[in-house]
Amino acid sequence: MIKQLSVFVENKPGSLMQVTSALTDAHINIRAIASFDTPEFGILRMVVDKPAEAKAYLTGKGFVVRIHDVIGVELKDEKGNLNRMLSILAEGAININYIYSFVIRENRAPVMVFNTDDYEKAAKVLEEANVKIAEETDL
Amino acid sequence: MIWAKEETLPRAEMDAIQLERLKETAVYIYERVEPYRRKMDEAGVKPEDIKTLQDLGKMPFTYKTDFRENYPDGLFAVDKKEIVRYHASSGTTGKPTVVGYTAQDLDMWMNNVARIACMGGATSEDVAQISFGYGTFTGALGLHGGLEKIGASVIPMSSGNSNKQKMFLQDMGVTLLVATPSYALHLGEILREQGVDPSKDLKVHIGLFGGEGMTEPMRDEMHKVWGEQFVCTQNYGMSELCGPGVSGECTELCGMHINEDWFIPEIIDPETEEVLPPGSAGELVITCLGKEALPLIRYRTGDLTRLMYEPCKCGRTTVRMENLSGRADDMLVIRGVNVFPSQIEEVLFKIDEIGPHYEILVERQNRLDVMTITVELIDDRLLDSYSKLSKLEQNIKGALKSQLGLATHIRLVAPNSLQRFEGKAKRVTDLRKDGL
Structure with missing residues (x-):
């Protein structure tokens, strides 16, 4: 049973980097990552070492973040x-x-x-x- | 051909007709339309105070919001059983602006549209394809009836389905096209892509355009696409006033002749509401004369223009209005449909998954208007699956479609992506330059 982080990202240059950069600042370690080719917006899925902290930090930075099993x-x-x-x-x-x-x-x-x-x-x-x-x- | 003798009257005779009808209208509306009577009472004006045409300036204005406040038929002057037709156009919010016609109103309307059709060169010989959308909008049925009145053959095609448009244009020997100018350009280009040269392969030589303004660059493009022989004029109206038939360009192409014996135009400063001297640019205000179902006095059209009183080379003496230069309010015209940002806002505010900020972008792609609305996603539950996000997008589109009658593009962005405004927000970006 593990927690996954889903982050809303727009389909444009730099949008994934904004997420990874924020997680780096928060000292969060990314263990798995996936995103799929969708037309205008996407969902970045990640497994990280501290999901609750990651969500709190990203939400504070203006991202829409969801944790689910x-x-x-x-x-x-x-x-x-x-x-x-x-x-x-x-x-x-x-x-x-x-x-x-x-x-x-x-x-x-x-x-x-x-x-x-x-x-x-x-x-x-x-x-x-x-x-x-x-x-x-x-x- | 000039359809009615009233189009060529000396100014003094026109003034006399207007004054007589204005006096009648003032009495009629005061007796029968309670909301307007209240306005007149508040302004301290009685019908008998109208003694000259200048006295019109004493009368209170009628606003688009009066239709909303008296929805659906509180401004009507006759009983329901007298009404033979209803039409409706966009309101500023959820409810449309509903208008009605008695049998006599319809007859007058069709006569006024017949005049417009003749101004644009139409005759009983013409085969007219109406490529406006039918439905509650006044454009299609207005031109439809006016062209029938002059004896032309009318094809009620409606908009869209370019293959069918092409088939009828070719097979029925269509000579006259009624459409929005942008749709006419779009259709002409599709014909060319399919190897049809409208100037050689079709008989279309008259375009009667409305629903949106036609700029001079658009007219030039129209000649490139449809051929030099194509006589394209535009006409003006709005459902509150009757629909099309208020004014139209003659083939001299020097402004739109107003059917002054039925519509008195004024130009005002939209801020101070002060009447401006002849020749000034400002907001067009129209008083309808002789309407039974829906008399309107000093209706604020929101359209910015200028009036020219010099007689025209075509022989008509009626005042001409210049091509519209813009709007006094924030109304947009998208594919000939009037859209108020407040209508869009009303829809968006009801959707919980998105935030209260939005941006509207209007541009022209392949000659047609495309409206993109950007909203901020705030509900993280939609991230469970892409289909939930996609469904939200479809829901927003569907709600806007039923409100506006238009397809829109939706862009979802992260919270706080859109610009925040202190004071009046600038939410609309219109990239359509010269209508091209």
């Missing part, structure tokens, strides 16, 4: 492991809204972050299949 799954760095996790979710008929991975893990198992509307069911099917779900303290 996402599922992080630790995968062994072996061929077929991502496929295995996705198969479990597919069999459970769980729809993934978006998925992205961590930036740097220093020799630790890679973590995939995904978002779903069936949060509890997703956690259940993964646990039943013995897939390790990452907690904030694991990151």
